[in-house]
Amino acid sequence: MAYPHVAPEAPKFSRSVVVGNLIFVSGCQGMNPETLKTETGVFEEQMVIALDKVRMAMEEAGSSMNNIVKTLMLLKNLEDYPRRRKTELEYYQEYAPFLVDSPPASTFMQVASLARPEFLVEIDVIGVVSRE
Template identity: 35%
Template structure:
């Protein structure tokens, strides 16, 4: 059985949904924070937010922000994101909400359409950020 190496710190915050599987919300390695995929769960109810792609994207981004800030980093320190969508037909909506969320900051990004996401959500996002 593996144990966490002393060079890594497993991080979590109560401001975002708890991990729903055998993983951490985030892991710190050196000055980097690796944030696990954030889906549109309401952190209080642990239920998927209703309202389609717009509501789900906003909630997942809010969850990402809660984890990033809960680790001591900031949205402006996000270096890379990976976005997963159930349908590329939602690209324009997702792209607009993403641009609004990050503002003038433009992290590197990949966006891919996938066949299925956890809990059948429409949107998921993960990131890598720096922290001092």
């Protein structure tokens, strides 16, 4: 959710910020935004939840997934990297076909832990409102 539409029990930060033509999306992970619980330990399912949050933030900013220009993906387990690539490609095919052949600049890092021990992936994104 974009500020000020932040659940009262959630930490106070903006899910996304628009500055000029740029959209900055805070780290999105596999936690259910309604219950604030991580309801799956399956990497691919957590990644789809995170990508859904990214898509929602991009759309709330008046843009779309096709306008992502930079991603930072943090993975807890290096073994999930091949599944990350496959899940990302399948998601882009459905929601951001432009990115299939013109992927954004991307940084991947394995991390020892994320904000909660059950989180397996976190995605931070920079996008543009318009590519024109």
